[in-house]
Amino acid sequence: xxxEKLDHDTCDKAIRVMNALxxxxxxxxxxxxxxxxxxxxxxxxxxxxxxGDFTALWDMHIEILLKEYLRGYxxxxxxxxxxxxIYFDSLNGxxxxxxx
Numbered sequence: 001x002x003x004e005k006l007d008h009d010t011c012d013k014a015i016r017v018m019n020a021l022x023x024x025x026x027x028x029x030x031x032x033x034x035x036x037x038x039x040x041x042x043x044x045x046x047x048x049x050x051x052g053d054f055t056a057l058w059d060m061h062i063e064i065l066l067k068e069y070l071r072g073y074x075x076x077x078x079x080x081x082x083x084x085x086i087y088f089d090s091l092n093g094x095x096x097x098x099x100x
Contacts (some may be wrong), residue, residue, distance in 0.1 A: 062087065
């Protein structure tokens with residue numbers, strides 16, 4: 001699906017980011033695997049929308065979605081920041097050490 005719409009490099013990055021983010025989402029109390037972010041969001045990285053701009057995708061879609069998921073949680077802001085770090089660290093190829 002992603003490989004049909006995105007260039008090879010963007011597709012690889014999207015998969016890496018999606019997997020890292022979803023791993024943390026699935027381990028988050030109150031969320032779990034039902035809240036994982038699907039590939040449809042990452043299709044917006046195509047040339048017609050964000051043209052590989054992962055920052056725009058975060059700002060316009062992913063962050064907003066995660067804030068909605070965490071609305072009412074006492075640690076929502078800190079958790080969104082943690083998700084943001086995972087998103088951008090995995091985008092840049094950094095190894096993510098997640099501490100529960």
